[in-house]
Amino acid sequence: MKAYHTRAAIAITALALPLAAAFAQSGDGGFTVAETGRSYASLQAAVDAVGNTRATIRIAPGNYRQCAVQEAGVIVYEAAEPGTVTLAGRACEGKAALVLRGTGAEIRGLTFTGISVPDGNGAGIRLEAGSLNVAYARFENSEQGILSAADPAMRVYITRSTFSGLGTCENSAGCAHSLYIGDIGALTVRESRFERGTGGHYLKARATEVTIEGNSFDDANGRTTNYMIDLPAGSRGRIADNWFVQGRDKENYSAFIALGAEDILHPSDGLQVVNNEARFVPGLKRNSVFLADWTGERVVMQGNRLAAGLKQYEAR
Template sequence: MRLTLVLALTAIAGTAIAQDGGTPFQVAETGQSFARLSDAVAAIGDKQGTILIAPGTYGECAVQTAGHISYKAQVPGQTIFDGGICESKAALVLRGRSAAIDGIVFQRMKVPDRNGAGIHLEKGNLTVTRSIFRDSEEGILTGGDPSGEVVVDQSSFSGLGRCDGEASCAHSIYVGGYGSLTVTRSRFERGNGGHYVKSRAARAIIQNNAFDDSRGKATNYMIDLPNGASGMINGNMFVQGASKDNFTAFITIAAEG
């Protein structure tokens, strides 16, 4: 179940430039191209649109406050967001009506409160497919939206999390009070603390994933769900690690009361 993606690394400073020398962010519906991701997001505004992102490594970030926006790598695994942070939160801060992310790599996300994420979702629906989250404090972090849903499919999470007592623990995925969370066909490995999936969503579907903690350090639960949660967990593979902070369970429900 290991996901293998070929990654092309290109160091870019200043204005974002695609590997072919062009402007990297194009709104598919209009054909407009932009040198900054934030400008492409602003061009869509409260409408629905898709931003096609050229291969390259970018120190970009953006805040989406409206609309339905898809962020799509032209070549999956070759669009890399490397350390760019907005609002001291994440590379993508999302509070529009919905967002979809496809084929993007998020890496080296760090912020002062130790919860730097690839994606920080505050409200609205989110779908993540074929994406990689690695070597950051957090992969995906959300607030609460009881009417919203989060879907993650065919993605990988590695080198994430921390729980060192200096700030609130960080996790590979931490979903707050959402209506539902679905995680399928994804891989979690090499955690640095916290949980691999921590959810406070009312409903959780977690199916056909690999949780490999063999190279984890000071990790906790594989899956942590809230009191009263409903849903289904099946078809997953779990590998226990030798260097855990908590060996008591792979899956826990209502651990916080």
């Protein structure tokens, strides 16, 4: 067994050497623009160097107390080694670690942690313009994971990411949520995990169309949380193949999913809520509703596996 571990360590070291050498040769900083090979000491300097073009900023392993504002272009923010890059504790413009208002952005393998601001809306990402793709990212122990503006042209796609220890309703700006998406064209969230919420909803979105598939919403260790999914303006699309568990410490346990609870901006006719599994933490007995609906429109519900005490649908 020791020989195996030794060989594995040698192999890993050998693989890591070319990567380390590449960064040593690229310049004096951990933020490298892949297309030019130039590196920068700060993330903002790398973003400014990209300007109104399309480029990838590859980030060396490390814990960075930095933030950046993207004003133009299409930028991929990529960890050179997924899971080894953290943007911690710094928010630009009193908003987020990354404030995005270019043409588009993609996040690959980054962790955002410890983001808080005076108004209580500190986020890993604040999307103000353009479209956004997120993959293999972690958002943790902050007031909010991702917060977006309202723009029908926006598209947000999130996959294989984790939202943990997020949300609050204790500040003047109202509630912050693990994921808070405004009135945009479309939101897709797939194969991601929401857990350990600290207030607000796990996923709140006013998007015209939603695709929420194959995710886990684990509220077992949540504190003063509300809905798992809140679509307050109405939405079409599909909520399918997700796993939900509701915890004990809830500010509002009356429903797992809420549809149309605020001003209704979009039709919900034909929304599919199918093949999900929902239950309470072990030992907890209470009554709740899987989908609470304020729209009165036709919602397709089938194949959902619900625990005792959980009503499938309720018009409100």
